[in-house]
Structure formats: structure tokens, C-alpha cells
Amino acid sequence: MTVTPDFRFRRLRRTRVLRQLVRQHHLRVEDLILPVFIEEGIQEPVDIPSMPGVKRFPETQLGGELRRLWKLGLKAVILFGVSQNKDDCGSDTWNDDGLMARCIRIAKAATPNMLVISDNCFCEYTSHGHCGVIGDHDVDNDRTLENLQAQVVTAARAGVDMIAPSGMMDGMIAAIREALDADGFTHIPIMSYSTKFASAFYGPFRDAVDSNFKGTRDTYQMDPANGREALAESLQDEGEGADILMVKPGLAYLDVIREIRDSSNQPLAVYHVSGEYAMIKAAAAAGVIDEKAVVMESMIAFKRAGCDLILTYYAEDIIGWLNEQNR
Numbered sequence: 001m002t003v004t005p006d007f008r009f010r011r012l013r014r015t016r017v018l019r020q021l022v023r024q025h026h027l028r029v030e031d032l033i034l035p036v037f038i039e040e041g042i043q044e045p046v047d048i049p050s051m052p053g054v055k056r057f058p059e060t061q062l063g064g065e066l067r068r069l070w071k072l073g074l075k076a077v078i079l080f081g082v083s084q085n086k087d088d089c090g091s092d093t094w095n096d097d098g099l100m101a102r103c104i105r106i107a108k109a110a111t112p113n114m115l116v117i118s119d120n121c122f123c124e125y126t127s128h129g130h131c132g133v134i135g136d137h138d139v140d141n142d143r144t145l146e147n148l149q150a151q152v153v154t155a156a157r158a159g160v161d162m163i164a165p166s167g168m169m170d171g172m173i174a175a176i177r178e179a180l181d182a183d184g185f186t187h188i189p190i191m192s193y194s195t196k197f198a199s200a201f202y203g204p205f206r207d208a209v210d211s212n213f214k215g216t217r218d219t220y221q222m223d224p225a226n227g228r229e230a231l232a233e234s235l236q237d238e239g240e241g242a243d244i245l246m247v248k249p250g251l252a253y254l255d256v257i258r259e260i261r262d263s264s265n266q267p268l269a270v271y272h273v274s275g276e277y278a279m280i281k282a283a284a285a286a287g288v289i290d291e292k293a294v295v296m297e298s299m300i301a302f303k304r305a306g307c308d309l310i311l312t313y314y315a316e317d318i319i320g321w322l323n324e325q326n327r
Contacts, residue, residue: 025303027296027310029073029322033117033269034315038062038103039082050204051274052281054313056082062103063110073319076115078164078311079103083125089133090122094150096157100125104158117162117191118155120148120176131167131220138219141169148172149179156185164246166193168220173240189243191269194234195256197222201249201275230256231263238266244309249273251298254305261306269309270302277313292321 012022039046039056046056057065066077081099085092092098100118107116122144123131132144144167152163163180165172173192180188198221222230230253234245245264247257248271261268276298284291295314302310312318 025300027299027303027318027322029319030075031303031308031310032074032315032318033076033078033115033309033311034069034074035080035119035311035313036062036065036077037080037082038099040084040099048204050278051313052278052285054277059099059102059106062106066107066111066114069316070111070114072316073323074114074315076117077107078117078119079107080119081124086125086127088127089147090125090151091147093120093122093125094147094154096154098154100151101154101158104155104160108159108161115161116159117164118152118160120152120155120163120165121167122147122151123167131217132169139169141171141220144169145171145175149175152176153179153183153185156180156183156188160188162189162191162244164191164193166196166248168193168196168217168222171240173237173242177241190241191244191246192234192237192242193248193271194237194242194245195222195230195253195260196246196248197224197230197253199224199249199252199273199275201252201273204274204278224252227256227259231259234260235263238264242266244269246271246311247307249276250302250310251276254301257302257305257307267308268306269311270305270307272298272302272310272312272314274313292317296321 012018037056038059042058044058048054048056081103083092083099093100104116104118121131123129128134130139132139133147135143148165155163163176165176173190176190198216198218222233238245244267245260246269247253250270250272257270280291280294283289299310299318
């Protein structure tokens with residue numbers, strides 16, 4: 001039988017070591033950012049039923065949990081407060097003694113070398129659950145920007161390492177950069193939720209932050225059908241000074257990730273969101289998929305599409321799996 005040149009592909013797939021040597025994309029511990037939920041006023045961790053394995057931690061246990069994660073090898077976390085002091089504008093977030101600021105101080109005291117990121121939005125801190133100030137039955141963009149400026153400066157004073165605005169307000173990066181620079185925090189980078197879709201994949205997150213939100217966020221988050229607009233959103237944030245861009249959710253938007261990567265040299269993150277996590281957990285519990293294999297394949301898909309960083313609730317599991325793989 002005549003051997004055709006096409007058989008050259010299989011020669012490099014013959015053994016595990018060969019496959020590893022020619023692998024084009026790699027997942028590292030340093031690529032991972034773990035979302036951490038901290039609830040005000042509780043004494044013990046609270047399980048989140050729709051997200052098996054994920055908990056809301058009391059402030060008193062946050063430091064110990066972060067020290068444990070640091071010893072495992074995790075390098076970065078993003079903090080989400082679950083507030084019991086909500087009002088119509090989320091004013092607790094610009095209180096130096098409020099939940100957001102307290103959690104940042106606890107995190108930095110416990111793990112000085114861990115990268116501590118604050119999720120900068122208002123949905124966890126407002127009585128209505130929207131991401132800003134409500135005016136005329138919709139979120140008022142410019143009034144929300146003013147409050148966001150106060151919020152990020154408070155986070156900076158508390159010692160945060162990175163700001164991550166997620167509200168999808170027009171002009172938010174320019175406003176944040178202006179506020180940080182004016183108060184002397186020119187060194188703090190911004191990781192923008194620059195392309196965030198009005199997605200059905202966020203459902204379990206509302207359980208995680210104990211949100212009573214009703215309705216939609218269609219007027220400020222992106223229409224899932226709009227790929228060109230998705231690219232424009234991220235490029236605008238880059239132009240306003242975003243240091244890192246982000247796409248949220250992940251797996252349904254790999255094409256958007258690729259488009260942004262082809263158009264920008266900024267570091268690019270993806271948020272593997274609560275619904276994606278919950279679906280894998282449910283399918284694994286039903287015995288129809290291999291959980292580890294599906295998670296790792298999903299992570300490599302993000303890397304292949306062009307992401308540098310991955311926010312995922314699976315971060316701790318992935319670290320364990322990577323350590324096993326490298327033994």
C-alpha cells in the first residue's frame with residue numbers, strides 16, 4: 001500500500017509524551033482567577049444549591065479560605081460581596097467601612113501576594129438588583145458612573161490590586177481611570193467586563209449573591225446576536241484605558257473571543273459563568289459526561305480562542321488536576 005503524506009499527522013499522536021511535546025495551547029495555574037462570595041452577617045459558610053461545591057463565606061473565614069487557596073497554588077481571586085445593607089444606589093460600596101472595603105482589607109492582610117480583584121458593580125448592593133441608579137424606569141448611565149467613581153476609589157483605598165467593572169455602562173473605563181488617577185491610584189489596573197452579554201447563563205449567580213432581581217438587563221448588557229457590536233464594545237474600552245479586556249459568558253461566545261483577540265493585543269480574559277458551571281455539574285451528576293475531561297476541554301477551548309486569563313468556579317479543581325497531570 002502506498003503511504004500518502006496525510007499520514008504524517010498520526011505520527012505525532014502515537015504516544016502521550018509526543019502529544020504533549022507538540023501541544024499548541026497550554027493551561028497553567030497562573031491563568032486562573034477564582035470568584036469568591038462573601039456574605040455579610042453569617043457565621044458559617046452557606047452552600048449555593050444551584051452551584052454544587054460553591055459557598056458564600058462569612059467575613060471571619062475569608063482570610064483562612066484565601067490562605068488555603070494560596071497554599072494550593074491559586075494566584076488570583078475576584079471578590080463578590082453579598083450585602084445585607086442594600087439601598088437604591090448601592091452606597092455601601094463607597095463606604096470605607098462597608099462590606100466591599102472590609103473584604104478587600106481582609107484578603108490583602110491574609111494573602112499579601114495574592115492578586116485581589118474587586119468586582120465593581122452595584123447589583124449585589126442595590127435593593128432593586130440593577131447595576132446602577134434607576135431613573136425613568138431604566139438605569140441612568142451618567143449618575144451610575146458618578147457612583148462608580150466613588151466605589152472604585154474606595155476599593156483602591158482598601159488596598160485592591162485590580163478593578164473589574166461589570167456594569168456595562170457607556171464610558172465606564174474613562175470615568176474609572178479619571179477617578180483613580182485623580183486620587184493618586186495610577187498604578188491600579190482595570191480589567192473591564194468589556195463585552196458582557198445579556199445572557200441566560202447567569203441564572204445560578206443570582207442564587208450565589210442572594211439577588212431579588214426581577215426583569216432583564218437588556219438595555220445595558222449586550223444582545224447575544226450582535227457580534228460586530230461585541231468587538232466595538234471591547235475596542236472602545238481599550239481606547240478608554242482598560243488594561244485587560246473580558247468576554248462574558250464563555251463557551252457560547254468563542255467566536256467573539258477570537259474576533260477580539262485578532263483585533264487587540266491587550267490581555268484577554270473570559271468568565272466561565274455560573275450557568276456553564278452548573279450545567280457541567282448536573283451532567284456529571286447524571287453520569288452522562290466525564291466532569292474533569294469536559295472542564296479541561298472547555299478551558300483549552302478558551303485558550304485556543306485567544307484568552308490569556310479564565311475566571312472559573314472550577315479553579316481549585318483545575319489546580320488539582322494540573323498537579324496530577326504534571327506528576
